[in-house]
Amino acid sequence: MSDKKNPEEDKQQVDSRIAAVRDLIFGENIQQYNTEFEDVFNRIKALEDNTEKKISNSVTDLENKLADLESLMEHKIADLNDDLDKKIADLEDEKTDRRKLGKALEKIAQMLQE
Numbered sequence: 001m002s003d004k005k006n007p008e009e010d011k012q013q014v015d016s017r018i019a020a021v022r023d024l025i026f027g028e029n030i031q032q033y034n035t036e037f038e039d040v041f042n043r044i045k046a047l048e049d050n051t052e053k054k055i056s057n058s059v060t061d062l063e064n065k066l067a068d069l070e071s072l073m074e075h076k077i078a079d080l081n082d083d084l085d086k087k088i089a090d091l092e093d094e095k096t097d098r099r100k101l102g103k104a105l106e107k108i109a110q111m112l113q114e
Contacts, residue, residue: 077112080108080111080112083108084104084105084108087101087104087108088101088104
């Protein structure tokens with residue numbers, strides 16, 4: 001009879017013994033760490049979701065504000081064009097000189113810059 005053991009079986013026995021000792025010594029701590037890590041991951045996920053919602057809401061708000069600004073600018077430009085057309089018509093009606101036309105255009109340009 002030979003007492004030769006398979007080296008693979010010896011290694012598995014040693015590994016299982018080490019695992020048993022590790023579980024006895026650190027098992028409770030490992031479970032506690034796993035629970036804490038799970039809590040941290042859940043918090044991170046909640047923060048990511050919350051951040052995504054806030055970013056989405058911010059983008060929507062900015063898009064709305066830009067659309068409002070665009071509309072306001074279009075109305076302002078239309079009003080200025082109407083004003084210019086009236087001034088030009090008044091200039092033509094009064095047959096005024098080019099200086100008055102230039103001053104009117106400068107005034108409109110200043111209003112556009114404001």
